Amino acid sequence: MVGYGFMGKAHSNAYLKVNRFFPELARRPVLKCLCARNADKARAFADVWGYESVETDWRRLVERRDIDVVDIGSPNDTHRDIAVAAAASGKWVLCEKPLARDVAEAEEMVAAVERAGVPNMVWYNYRRVPAISLARQLVNEGRIGRPFHYRATYLQDWTISADVPQGGATLWRLDVDVAGSGVTGDLLAHSIDTAMWLNGPIVRVVADAETFVKERVHQETGKPRPVGIDDACAFLARFANGSMGTFESTRYARGRKNYNTFELNGADGSLHFDLEDPQYLDFFEYRRPDGGKVEDHLTGWRRVHVTNFEHPYMDRWWVPGCTIGYEHTFVNALADFLAGAESGSAAQPDFRCALQTQKVCDAVLQSARAGAWVDAPTVIGVE
Numbered sequence: 001m002v003g004y005g006f007m008g009k010a011h012s013n014a015y016l017k018v019n020r021f022f023p024e025l026a027r028r029p030v031l032k033c034l035c036a037r038n039a040d041k042a043r044a045f046a047d048v049w050g051y052e053s054v055e056t057d058w059r060r061l062v063e064r065r066d067i068d069v070v071d072i073g074s075p076n077d078t079h080r081d082i083a084v085a086a087a088a089s090g091k092w093v094l095c096e097k098p099l100a101r102d103v104a105e106a107e108e109m110v111a112a113v114e115r116a117g118v119p120n121m122v123w124y125n126y127r128r129v130p131a132i133s134l135a136r137q138l139v140n141e142g143r144i145g146r147p148f149h150y151r152a153t154y155l156q157d158w159t160i161s162a163d164v165p166q167g168g169a170t171l172w173r174l175d176v177d178v179a180g181s182g183v184t185g186d187l188l189a190h191s192i193d194t195a196m197w198l199n200g201p202i203v204r205v206v207a208d209a210e211t212f213v214k215e216r217v218h219q220e221t222g223k224p225r226p227v228g229i230d231d232a233c234a235f236l237a238r239f240a241n242g243s244m245g246t247f248e249s250t251r252y253a254r255g256r257k258n259y260n261t262f263e264l265n266g267a268d269g270s271l272h273f274d275l276e277d278p279q280y281l282d283f284f285e286y287r288r289p290d291g292g293k294v295e296d297h298l299t300g301w302r303r304v305h306v307t308n309f310e311h312p313y314m315d316r317w318w319v320p321g322c323t324i325g326y327e328h329t330f331v332n333a334l335a336d337f338l339a340g341a342e343s344g345s346a347a348q349p350d351f352r353c354a355l356q357t358q359k360v361c362d363a364v365l366q367s368a369r370a371g372a373w374v375d376a377p378t379v380i381g382v383e
């Protein structure tokens with residue numbers, strides 16, 4: 001495990017839980033090594049979570065013969081080098097999102113895992129929120145009909161103050177050299193992955209982006225430096241199926257903390273989801289899959305509490321009515337990854353699938369710079 005931060009914790013928890021809630025899995029993760037640059041902090045984290053050893057250089061980690069899987073939970077500027085080296089040593093590779101800082105890095109990573117033939121996955125964990133998996137099931141069952149609109153927001157508010165510095169261990173997300181981009185790679189990447197999973201490929205985009213605070217003190221030098229990331233970004237999209245998309249993301253929406261929502265409107269029905277209320281999926285049914293119209297004096301939105309045994313993943317957790325939360329999405333994702341590696345049918349999104357999201361992110365940033373529509377080329381081999 002590379003990194004002991006937010007994701008280091010979420011993933012470590014998943015490794016400890018996965019065989020207890022998915023006991024049919026033949027593979028049993030063993031927490032061999034925690035890798036991070038600060039040895040004392042890495043050791044303290046390793047002790048709490050039960051890692052057998054610590055490395056302070058990821059190069060040592062990928063060389064070790066007693067390690068089969070490398071999981072990259074470190075900032076975006078580390079993803080490419082660690083993934084390429086890990087794949088070359090024959091390790092299975094899991095990587096946090098966004099896959100890379102840009103398409104060029106992401107393509108190297110796809111080539112590396114495919115050359116090595118190793119199982120790989122990117123942690124777009126929101127696919128494993130049961131309500132979002134149920135949304136996909138309803139789309140596949142034909143309950144939405146011809147799609148017209150996809151609407152996504154991903155709003156936060158934590159960088160409004162100009163006193164927030166950039167860079168260093170805690171604020172690397174504001175340093176463009178480390179993060180690659182701002183809300184586009186950090187937040188919109190999630191919205192784009194979910195959107196394409198539910199509604200198919202995005203083929204072109206037109207975007208507008210803004211950096212509201214132009215200069216921030218850099219934590220490593222103590223000196224002001226221009227801010228190179230996008231603080232906010234909104235874009236229009238066209239999907240291959242002809243529907244229209246709107247996507248909005250910012251870290252300047254006062255009061256919004258992790259407001260990740262989507263709505264899909266089709267001829268026969270609509271879906272709505274809000275991550276701050278994650279156990280619910282809202283569904284409006286206009287026409288049933290058998291063709292019958294649902295129009296009477298009780299027509300209205302249905303709020304499905306996605307906690308029954310027949311809902312995705314919920315037979316693994318508690319009894320109907322008991323909710324699960326954020327951390328469970330990582331356990332569900334890891335279970336799918338291990339099951340995919342065991343069956344030979346790769347869990348998605350693998351690196352190649354996540355490259356498609358990276359291409360849309362790059363097209364969004366290019367469009368914001370150019371002020372024009374930009375095509376998002378479809379990645380061969382991704383449906």
Ligand SMILES: NC(=O)c1ccc[n+]([C@@H]2O[C@H](COP(=O)([O-])OP(=O)(O)OC[C@H]3O[C@@H](n4cnc5c(N)ncnc54)[C@H](O)[C@@H]3O)[C@@H](O)[C@H]2O)c1
Binds near residue numbers: 037
């Ligand atoms: N899937 C999600 O919902 C989600 C949520 C948050 C973050 N992320 C992604 O996870 C990654 C990490 O984000 P985070 O929030 O956990 O960051 P974080 O700042 O909380 O933790 C980063 C960790 O990486 C370590 N690190 C930094 N450089 C390193 C290096 N060269 N070698 C080894 N370790 C190094 C740090 O010591 C720290 O432990 C990012 O790519 C981010 O985009 C994904």
